[in-house]
Amino acid sequence: MASFMCDLMSTRLLVLLPLFLAIATNCFSSMQPLCHDDDSSALLQFKESFDMNLNACRGPFAYPKIATWKQEGVDRDCCSWDGVECDEDTGHVIGLDLSSSCLYGSMVSNSLFRLVHLQRLNLAYNNFNFSQIPSGFSLLSRLTYLNLSYSSFSGQIPSNFSKLSKLSTLDLSKLPLLAQPESVVQSNLHLKSLKSLVQNLTSLKVLCLNFVQISSPVPEILSNLSSLTTLQLIGCGLHGEFPVGIFKLPKLQELKVWQTSFSGKLPASMANLTQLSYLDMSYTQLTGQIPSWLANMTQLTVLYLSFNKLQGPLPNSIFELEKLETLHLYSNNLSGIVAMDMFHKLKYLTSLVLSLNHISFITKTNSNATQNKFKVLGLGSCNLSHFPDFLRNQNQLQWLDLSYNNIHGQIPIWVWNTSKETLKFVNFSHNYLTGFDQHQDNFPWPQLLVLDLSSNKIQESLRIPPPSMKIYSVANNMLQGEISPSICNLSSLYSLDLSNNQFSGILPHCLSNLSCSLNILNLRANKFHGMIPQLCAKGSTLKMIDLSQNQFEGVLPRSLSNCRMLEVLNLGSNELNDVFPSWLGTLPELRVLSLQQNGFYGVVGSPTSFFASPKLGIVDLSVNKFTGKETLYQKIREAFAFVDLSSNEFNGTIPEFIGNLNGFQLLNLSNNNLTGHIPISFGNMSTLESLDLSQNKLSGQIPMQLTQLTFLASFNVSHNQLTGPIPQSTQFNTFDSSSFGGNLGLCGNPLSKKCENPEPPPLPTASIEEDQDSWFHIEFDWKIILLGYCSGIINGVVVGNIVTKKKQHWFVRARKRQHKRERRQLC
DSSP: HHHHHHHEEEEEEEEHHHHHHHHHHHHHHHSSSOOOOOHHHHHHHHHTTTTOOOOOOSTOOOGGGGGGSSEEEETTOOOGGGTEOTTTTTTTEEEEEOOTTEEEEESSGGGGGGGGOEEEEESSSOTTTTTTTOGGGGOOOOOOOOOTTSSSSBBEOOOOGOTTOOOOOOOOOOOOOGGGGGGGGTEEEESSSSSHHHTTTTOSSEOHHHHHOOOSSSSGGGOOTOOOOOEEEOOOOOBSSGGGGGOOOOOOOOOOOOOSSSSOOOOGGGGGGGTEEEEEOOOBBBBBBOOOGGGGTTTTOOOOOOOOOOOEOOOOOOOOTTTEEEEOSSSSEEEEEEEEETTTTOOTEEEOOOOSSSEEEOOOTTTTTTOOSSSEOTTTTSSOOSSGGGGGGGOOSEEEOOOOSSOOEEEEEETTTTTTTTTOEEEOSSSEEEEEESSBBOOOOOOOOOEEOSSSSOOOOOOOOTTTEEEEEEEEOOOOOOOOGGGGTTOOOOEEEEEESEEEEEEOGGGGGGGTTTTTEOOOOOEEEOOOOOOOOOOOOOOEEOOOOEEEEEOOOOOOOOGGTTOOEOSSSEEEEOOOOOOGOOOTTTOEEEEEESOOEEEETGGGGGGGGGHHHHHHHHOOOEESSSHHHOOOTTTOOOEESSSSSEEEEOOGGGGGOOTEEEOOOOOOOEOOOOOOOGGGGTTTOOEOSSSSSEOOOOGGGGGOOOOOOOOOOOEEEEEEEOOOOOGGGGGOOGGGTTTTTEESTTTTOOOOOOOOOOOOOEEEEEEETTOOOOOOOOOSSSSTTTTHHHIIIIIITTTTTGGHHHHHHHHHHHHHHHHOOOO
């Protein structure tokens, strides 16, 4: 009986237990404090000050978190709102995570700053419309975590950020310029003094300021942040000596300092960073060999030393980093023999890039060894003579670079099965490939984004890539046949380069279907003929069109006026026959126009609105049938840098005011019917680097003022009617007799004819300051999917192919000076 009663009581307790638990839970919940009205009101006002814009959604998991915030109903407690964290005891809002929340609008004096109990704030990956970071953040004195990264802020970072003395994490990183939309590429985030920012932030563990423009040296005070675990100063333009004390911080785990002023050898003090797991010192001008003490960094998982000047062989110390997952040594001067078997010890290695060195890579592997499963593999310029056999076993590759090798013959069938479902980037350019060892029209990689087969010897018809393709280049091959209309199905295509092949036929009329995604279209140097089709639909995103060196005929399609973003138009060396296309002057972004060597005729620039195009700086109208007198010169603007009007039918004199257009770097008026004197004012064109007035009927003396043009690298006044002594100066002494020949009245060096009065008139006092970095003021703000990948297309086509052989010497020198300046200015 007693046993029965005990069982009965136990059964009743089991039945009642859920009820007791529900009551207890309800009581416990009722003890939790609700969100304070002040905090709730501040959050709702914050919500109302922004739009929820899908175009502002950044990141794969972005969604509008504030959409569920409500003032009334069961969800009125702000502590239950998405992204909001409250203190369990006080109910005050202490955490706010609105990262990737699709917020759009300007961040001004905001109700957010009334949340004075806030300790953690994350507003990363939104779009604050390039507003300035408000100084009101300093009111949140309890903040320990602040993340405003990649949210489109601009302007000066407030100096009062230094008052947030409790911060342990500060991330103000921004997108690099080339990754920003073109309309906002000039919006930058600035910091006057890194020292002033961090001097009071003694508790910092994480500091990220990537691509923030910092106009100060790297402060020694960073070495005093003993708690620092992460330091990211990528692309900040910092100058001065990099404090080696940073390499002694005992807790440092992540260091990214590429594009800083650091140079020389890797300091031995780095051997103390035994906790370091991530090291990126790319673009820092490092020299010497990779040191053996690298083996001390036993926790290292990621090592980036690309784009430096490191030399010598790969040291054994690298192969002792057993936790290494990523090793990128791209573009150095490393040498020696490297065998695939050497990497088997690094069993976690999934990303290896050795491209653009002087390494000889031995691909043969030990069949019994455990094979690395790569996601990223770069073996460009590694003296490969065939496709590495170990690729057969790779099924996770996403990025594969075998460019600049000596691989001959056809691409074997088994390569097409390599990582068939994962490959996104393939670069087989600059080899000796002749074709594809399979018979199909399409490529097998459905996820492919970038395919570069340029500079090979492929002799087939054009294969159509998968619809996912963004960048497709087969330039510099021997491909032939017509372009299939199926190429118009590549609705995501960003860059298409078919230049320097043997394609023929008429272009598909459906190409305009691509114009709302395509930025670069390069069909130069083929055998296309017929009329140029309607390339630009309304809303076109095309920035560069190069159809030069083909056999196109007829008139220009007026649909080009729909290319409102067009920056470069090269139609040179065709058979076009039309009046001057003055309607191109409506294109607001046009910077480069080449119509040279066609059958264009009539008066240039009528109406005059064409030459009012605000950004036009390079114009090549040479070898046509244009006519006109001084009225043409009236339309040439000061902003022009490159003007070639050679081989036309222009006549009359060159007006003096041309010399006041001091933006010129190249001026070519050769092979016309120009008369009169060379203007003395040409001596004022201080940036001029190439001047060609040959094959005209100019008379008088060569002005002595031209000796003031200290950058003049190419000069030609041959075959005119000039007389008198050739000016003598350091610059003029570099020009040979071919620059002056065909002028019976000229005398003096470098001609053999001596002057009767060898004493030239005194040289006017030069008032022109030298500028070793003078060149075009034109900048091409391309939006590149993979940063820098398309730069070869732009540099090689935008200007390089407009420049004829007689100008190339000048052009190469000018490009070198510009490149040095760009490297200094890059942020």
